[in-house]
Amino acid sequence: MPIIVVYNPASGDRSAKSTTETTILPLLTSHNLIPDRVAATEHVGHAGTLLISYIEGLSSAARAQGITLVLVSGDGTLHEIVNALYNARAKQQDCPPFPSLRIVLIPSGTANALHATFFPPSSTPDAEPTLLASLLSFLSATPRLVHLTLAHTTISPPSAPEAGGERSPSSSSTTTSESESESVVSVVVTSTALHASILHDSEALRASVPGVERFKLAAAQNETTWYRARVRLLAPVQRYDVASGAFVSAVVARNDKNGTGDDEPLEPLLSGPFVYFLSTVNVDRLEPLLRIAPLQRALPPPHGARTMDVLAVRPLRDPSLGGKSGDGERERFKDRLWGVFGGAYQDGTHIHARYDAQDGNIDSQQPVVEYFRVGGWEWIPEEHDEKAHLLCADGTIFHAPKGGKIRSTVVARTAHDLDIAVYA
Numbered sequence: 001m002p003i004i005v006v007y008n009p010a011s012g013d014r015s016a017k018s019t020t021e022t023t024i025l026p027l028l029t030s031h032n033l034i035p036d037r038v039a040a041t042e043h044v045g046h047a048g049t050l051l052i053s054y055i056e057g058l059s060s061a062a063r064a065q066g067i068t069l070v071l072v073s074g075d076g077t078l079h080e081i082v083n084a085l086y087n088a089r090a091k092q093q094d095c096p097p098f099p100s101l102r103i104v105l106i107p108s109g110t111a112n113a114l115h116a117t118f119f120p121p122s123s124t125p126d127a128e129p130t131l132l133a134s135l136l137s138f139l140s141a142t143p144r145l146v147h148l149t150l151a152h153t154t155i156s157p158p159s160a161p162e163a164g165g166e167r168s169p170s171s172s173s174t175t176t177s178e179s180e181s182e183s184v185v186s187v188v189v190t191s192t193a194l195h196a197s198i199l200h201d202s203e204a205l206r207a208s209v210p211g212v213e214r215f216k217l218a219a220a221q222n223e224t225t226w227y228r229a230r231v232r233l234l235a236p237v238q239r240y241d242v243a244s245g246a247f248v249s250a251v252v253a254r255n256d257k258n259g260t261g262d263d264e265p266l267e268p269l270l271s272g273p274f275v276y277f278l279s280t281v282n283v284d285r286l287e288p289l290l291r292i293a294p295l296q297r298a299l300p301p302p303h304g305a306r307t308m309d310v311l312a313v314r315p316l317r318d319p320s321l322g323g324k325s326g327d328g329e330r331e332r333f334k335d336r337l338w339g340v341f342g343g344a345y346q347d348g349t350h351i352h353a354r355y356d357a358q359d360g361n362i363d364s365q366q367p368v369v370e371y372f373r374v375g376g377w378e379w380i381p382e383e384h385d386e387k388a389h390l391l392c393a394d395g396t397i398f399h400a401p402k403g404g405k406i407r408s409t410v411v412a413r414t415a416h417d418l419d420i421a422v423y424a
Helices: 016-030 046-056 060-065 075-091 113-118 133-139 193-205 213-221 327-345
Strands: 003-007 037-040 067-073 101-107 145-147 151-156 182-186 189-192 229-241 246-249 269-271 276-280 308-313 370-381 390-393 396-399 405-410 420-423
Touching: 003 016, 003 046, 016 037, 016 067, 016 101, 016 133, 046 067, 046 075, 067 075, 075 101, 075 113, 075 182, 101 113, 101 133, 113 133, 133 420, 151 390, 182 390, 182 396, 189 193, 193 213, 193 276, 193 390, 193 396, 276 370
Parallel strands: 003 037, 003 067, 067 101, 101 420
Antiparallel strands: 145 420, 151 182, 151 405, 189 276, 189 390, 229 246, 229 269, 229 370, 276 308, 308 370, 370 405, 390 396
16 A cells, blocks of 8 residues: 655644654654655645645556555644545546545644544553554554544525535635635534634734643633524434433424424524534544543444534523623633533533522533534524634634524535545
């Protein structure tokens, strides 16, 4: 199988070049594996260009074997590669499919969410370091591969038709034209509200604070912001029930649309404001210790299921606020929010936090974090709320136009015809 090594020298602590030259290449050589090409990325989007150029230069016989990509980078570079392949494939639908892509993931970014999910940190003092875990899986006699699920997100302007189709992503712009939709593919996280604001504001801190600390600083800048929007959850929809510890149906109402007497399920509609709204595919954590969506691993979806996990926090569900949204209520809810989300750093216990019931009945206590497993979602921001129009897709920020909406769904393999898996 052809091998290409790509590293991003600008990612994370900028150690990717050294790691590649002093560790990765010698280890491959010791196993009699000589890469066909070793390349460093030089600008945003370059990783995708490098890989597609490499694929186009392969013979038919080599393409049939598939490709091994040793990727020394963070989640953002993988995001670029997947979008480049998805975009190129959409333009070449009458051409033979791309070869299968098998990725050896060497974590050199800031958060490294995908790698940390496959190789979570251990509390055991003598645990083996995980830096080379994906490479060692590739080199082993019994390698383990995990196929990646892709989430496709479309940003639609006010006049756009229903954004139900799966279009090719755009990697050239982070703003949306008023006349056409824009789309992007994610392999880790898609978010709005607080998480998107944190990623948006943290970019200004990247040079001075290169580590994950910049995310905490950006979070403090947005901790009392509420986001005015409404959300439609797309079928199939399940809700995690804290009391039973299981997913249950989240159909909230039925409606006889045709007057035939046959009731049909309605997709749940969540009214705002929101503090937090985020969906994940493939991962249960956003950083090695930040296990934001623990049920991705603890209660995984069935093999081949086209679902994503969604977490939402709506402050007005807190009975103690009495339906009010003034400065005082926002300050009080900020303290509750950080208290609850501290559990994300304690193996994901935040999803079990509940509001105190006014009647004192423990059975009527509602979860602070609403956790859903869905086929997709629509986010419809209120026009006047500028920050509610932010979208984060694997760390890349987009802006929905006023009057527009955002729709995210899981992409069927038959729609993108890409075979992408990671050694785990």
